[in-house]
Amino acid sequence: MNRVSSRQNPFLKIQSFLEGAMDKITAVGPGELQPAEIAHKLINAMEDNLQVQAGGIRLAPNVYDVYLSIDDHRRLSPNEADLIKEWRRELEKRARQYHYQLRTSPIIRMHGDSSLHRKIVHVTAEVKDAEHLGGSGSGIAATQVFNVQAMPLPRPSSPDAGNPSFAYPGGSFPGGASVPVPPGKPQAWLTIRLPQGGQEIYRIEKPEINIGRQRSNDIIVEDKRVSRNHATIRYQNGQFTLFDRNSVNGIIYNGKRLDKQQTLRSGDYFTIGSYDFYFDERR
Numbered sequence: 001m002n003r004v005s006s007r008q009n010p011f012l013k014i015q016s017f018l019e020g021a022m023d024k025i026t027a028v029g030p031g032e033l034q035p036a037e038i039a040h041k042l043i044n045a046m047e048d049n050l051q052v053q054a055g056g057i058r059l060a061p062n063v064y065d066v067y068l069s070i071d072d073h074r075r076l077s078p079n080e081a082d083l084i085k086e087w088r089r090e091l092e093k094r095a096r097q098y099h100y101q102l103r104t105s106p107i108i109r110m111h112g113d114s115s116l117h118r119k120i121v122h123v124t125a126e127v128k129d130a131e132h133l134g135g136s137g138s139g140i141a142a143t144q145v146f147n148v149q150a151m152p153l154p155r156p157s158s159p160d161a162g163n164p165s166f167a168y169p170g171g172s173f174p175g176g177a178s179v180p181v182p183p184g185k186p187q188a189w190l191t192i193r194l195p196q197g198g199q200e201i202y203r204i205e206k207p208e209i210n211i212g213r214q215r216s217n218d219i220i221v222e223d224k225r226v227s228r229n230h231a232t233i234r235y236q237n238g239q240f241t242l243f244d245r246n247s248v249n250g251i252i253y254n255g256k257r258l259d260k261q262q263t264l265r266s267g268d269y270f271t272i273g274s275y276d277f278y279f280d281e282r283r
Helices: 010-014 016-023 035-048 070-098
Strands: 063-068 107-112 124-126 187-193 200-205 209-212 232-237 239-244 261-263 269-274 275-282
Touching: 035 063, 035 070, 063 070, 070 124, 187 261
Parallel strands: 063 107
Antiparallel strands: 063 124, 187 200, 187 275, 209 232, 232 239, 239 261, 269 275
């Protein structure tokens, strides 16, 4: 393989596969980060991280983390699922073309990073076994990422009754302890964007929920950048407050690093590790 010639004009090679996704991103202008540029970075990351196995087999990374500025991430996020699908196809096409081996279909996760400037893209790539990805081969299983020991509630019957959600059955902590629900507490939800695409929606039923890597948390996030006990959302004095529990890597709140605690308002979002949490409430 002639690696130099294969990269001489990468945008011509990847332009066509992105046309459908690009049509859906009306906010992209000539001076903004283009999805084709990210595709080029992904291909480079694949080829820069090939592992040569016995018999000359070239094993390509199957897990890719794409880090963007907060502005670029916010602009591209509404079309994240479509973009990831197209980027995945291009990586698979590259693997077939040059006979690279993949342990699973490529998993691509997009993150906002407050340390990056607009149009700057940082991509990491690694090889992971399928059993470490929830066993599905196409993404990390939601049950492995978020374990809230919960049961699904039926979709509300009226259009303004809120979102489909998950709650503790019977209003109990794990182990059966009673959960006192403050009178007049508004309904609140967390919409959690999964790095591999898709989202989970959970209703905040308890006066306090904990987020972190440790299994005793209400929302368990299996991410090496997440502390064992990372964050808490507490309902007190008539409002919801987000607390950083002295985590190592902190919390990005509305694009800026959180300083210990912050009152949450409907429409706020925060990032923990590779996961974006969007807060909504209805009073």
